[in-house]
Amino acid sequence: MLGLFDNDYGPDGFRTCSVTGLRIHRSAENPTKLFALTAIVALLVGGIFAFTVAMTRWEFVGLLEAGDFYTHLSMHAWNLLIFWMIFMEIAILYVGGPMVLGRRLSIPILAKVGWATMVLGAVAVNYGIWTTTAPNEAPLLTAYVPNPSEPLFYAGVIVFLLGATVAALPFFATLWVEKRENAGQTLPLVTFAAFTTAVIAVEAILGGLAAFSYAFLWRMEIIASVDAAIYRQLYWIAGHGTQQINLVAMIAVWYFLTHVVGGAEVVSEKVSRTAFILYLFFINLGAAHHLLSDPAVSTGWRIFNTSYAFYGATFASLIHAFAIPAGIEAGRRRRGLGGGLFGWLTGAPWRNPMFSATIFSIILFGFLGGITGVIMGQLQLNMTWHNTLATVGHFHATVVLGTTVAFMGLTYFVIRTLFMRQFISPKLASVQPYLYSGAMAIATLMLMYVGILYGVPRRTTEVVENIPGTEFSLSAAGPLFSVFGVFALLAIAGGVLFLVLAVGSVLFGKRIEPGDNDDITPDGGLAADGGESVHHYEMRGTFVLCLVFLTAFVITYLLNWYLLSQLWKIGL
Numbered sequence: 001m002l003g004l005f006d007n008d009y010g011p012d013g014f015r016t017c018s019v020t021g022l023r024i025h026r027s028a029e030n031p032t033k034l035f036a037l038t039a040i041v042a043l044l045v046g047g048i049f050a051f052t053v054a055m056t057r058w059e060f061v062g063l064l065e066a067g068d069f070y071t072h073l074s075m076h077a078w079n080l081l082i083f084w085m086i087f088m089e090i091a092i093l094y095v096g097g098p099m100v101l102g103r104r105l106s107i108p109i110l111a112k113v114g115w116a117t118m119v120l121g122a123v124a125v126n127y128g129i130w131t132t133t134a135p136n137e138a139p140l141l142t143a144y145v146p147n148p149s150e151p152l153f154y155a156g157v158i159v160f161l162l163g164a165t166v167a168a169l170p171f172f173a174t175l176w177v178e179k180r181e182n183a184g185q186t187l188p189l190v191t192f193a194a195f196t197t198a199v200i201a202v203e204a205i206l207g208g209l210a211a212f213s214y215a216f217l218w219r220m221e222i223i224a225s226v227d228a229a230i231y232r233q234l235y236w237i238a239g240h241g242t243q244q245i246n247l248v249a250m251i252a253v254w255y256f257l258t259h260v261v262g263g264a265e266v267v268s269e270k271v272s273r274t275a276f277i278l279y280l281f282f283i284n285l286g287a288a289h290h291l292l293s294d295p296a297v298s299t300g301w302r303i304f305n306t307s308y309a310f311y312g313a314t315f316a317s318l319i320h321a322f323a324i325p326a327g328i329e330a331g332r333r334r335r336g337l338g339g340g341l342f343g344w345l346t347g348a349p350w351r352n353p354m355f356s357a358t359i360f361s362i363i364l365f366g367f368l369g370g371i372t373g374v375i376m377g378q379l380q381l382n383m384t385w386h387n388t389l390a391t392v393g394h395f396h397a398t399v400v401l402g403t404t405v406a407f408m409g410l411t412y413f414v415i416r417t418l419f420m421r422q423f424i425s426p427k428l429a430s431v432q433p434y435l436y437s438g439a440m441a442i443a444t445l446m447l448m449y450v451g452i453l454y455g456v457p458r459r460t461t462e463v464v465e466n467i468p469g470t471e472f473s474l475s476a477a478g479p480l481f482s483v484f485g486v487f488a489l490l491a492i493a494g495g496v497l498f499l500v501l502a503v504g505s506v507l508f509g510k511r512i513e514p515g516d517n518d519d520i521t522p523d524g525g526l527a528a529d530g531g532e533s534v535h536h537y538e539m540r541g542t543f544v545l546c547l548v549f550l551t552a553f554v555i556t557y558l559l560n561w562y563l564l565s566q567l568w569k570i571g572l
Contacts, residue, residue: 206237
């Protein structure tokens with residue numbers, strides 16, 4: 001079809017990637033392209049609604065009425081937080097599994113069945129949301145019962161989750177065959193990360209099936225009522241679990257792309273693997289921070305899940321936060337590319353959009369998404385964030401500045417190495433990560449500021465001028481919303497540029513012949529020849545960066561406690 005699935009395979013169906021050196025079989029490559037293209041379509045749909053939502057939040061424009069706003073917000077959330085992410089993550093499983101292992105994809109027919117089922121579910125969810133009429137309500141992302149939504153919406157979600165399960169089965173089957181044939185050998189780190197992602201995904205899908213099946217039976221009047229408290233706990237297994245899939249998949253992409261385009265080397269596989277194992281045990285328990293203001297759960301339950309258990313996942317993230325930049329520094333110093341304290345970083349291939357997008361994802365996720373996530377997980381501090389736009393800022397810091405930016409970098413890599421196409425404009429491709437990441441970072445900061453400093457709510461259409469049911473004025477936050485509106489438009493322009501570059505390059509980019517991808521490989525080659533072991537090279541630059549991160553963490557943490565202390569003046 002349009003030559004999109006054509007590559008030069010040998011008689012056995014394999015070809016060798018000139019960048020990674022991986023043996024790639026067509027049974028793994030073609031489904032990867034299919035899922036990646038579908039993810040781009042979901043990104044386009046969700047991006048359209050990003051414009052209408054942002055221009056409604058910016059009340060200077062005030063684009064939509066309240067009834068339409070929730071429909072548009074639901075379309076925005078489900079297409080970007082769920083469909084764009086999960087279609088891309090299935091593609092990542094096929095890259096991290098059969099491609100990295102140099103194997104065929106086992107049971108490839110299930111990949112097609114899973115894709116078709118996921119598309120059917122996604123279409124049903126979108127149709128269900130778009131055609132919502134009273135007494136049903138657009139479900140947003142928190143599709144809480146007993147607020148009713150269209151039965152088609154619940155059915156669509158169930159079908160989509162079942163499709164994702166089917167699509168993941170070939171990945172598990174491939175790993176099962178690999179372990180049978182190579183018993184006793186450890187999986188490559190990226191494959192291990194993909195496996196961790198898939199296990200967390202299974203947990204999230206089971207929770208999602210339980211929650212949405214429960215709601216669907218109630219909505220079809222097969223059962224008379226639902227327990228809203230039980231539903232909320234089931235819901236957040238999937239609601240937060242899907243975001244944890246995003247997190248772990250994003251980190252797998254970090255390890256992969258910093259190695260193949262930045263020359264990073266893994267400093268300690270055992271330590272990095274341990275961090276992934278910590279995610280398995282602890283990360284989904286962090287979902288409890290969504291219920292910290294919920295009266296249906298006990299204080300002890302909240303404190304355990306959002307303190308002691310939550311720290312296990314935070315510790316894992318801190319390990320990756322050190323291991324990945326340390327791997328870049330050590331790998332580049334080993335190639336003779338790192339003079340001084342930060343020469344390994346300043347001399348890196350910043351014009352390569354795959355590298356710059358990956359590094360922006362690491363920095364912005366860590367400083368904006370990671371720190372605020374820990375703050376929101378605190379029982380006391382959560383009170384100043386919950387149900388304000390600061391929470392929306394956190395979502396955008398993690399899912400957009402973190403995962404979406406990383407997936408954009410991976411998409412650029414897929415275009416060059418799987419679709420074998422040149423970018424239609426290499427200069428614009430170099431600029432796009434800077435435009436999108438920079439503008440979205442400022443827009444995200446504005447959401448955090450108006451939430452934490454002014455308490456601007458997140459569940460009302462009008463957020464500054466006229467909050468329904470009250471005369472309370474938040475007009476002081478107006479100037480910050482003007483900044484938000486301008487940079488939201490710039491971020492949307494960056495997103496549009498990405499879509500034009502991605503789709504345009506796949507359809508109209510010049511065909512790359514094998515061996516013509518040398519410009520995206522790290523200086524000194526993918527594998528450093530000779531020299532000392534990576535452990536003989538200094539990582540003092542990474543140490544300084546970690547101190548900067550720790551300082552920002554402490555300052556932000558103390559500042560939030562100070563802001564909380566100011567609330568004590570109420571009623572005096």
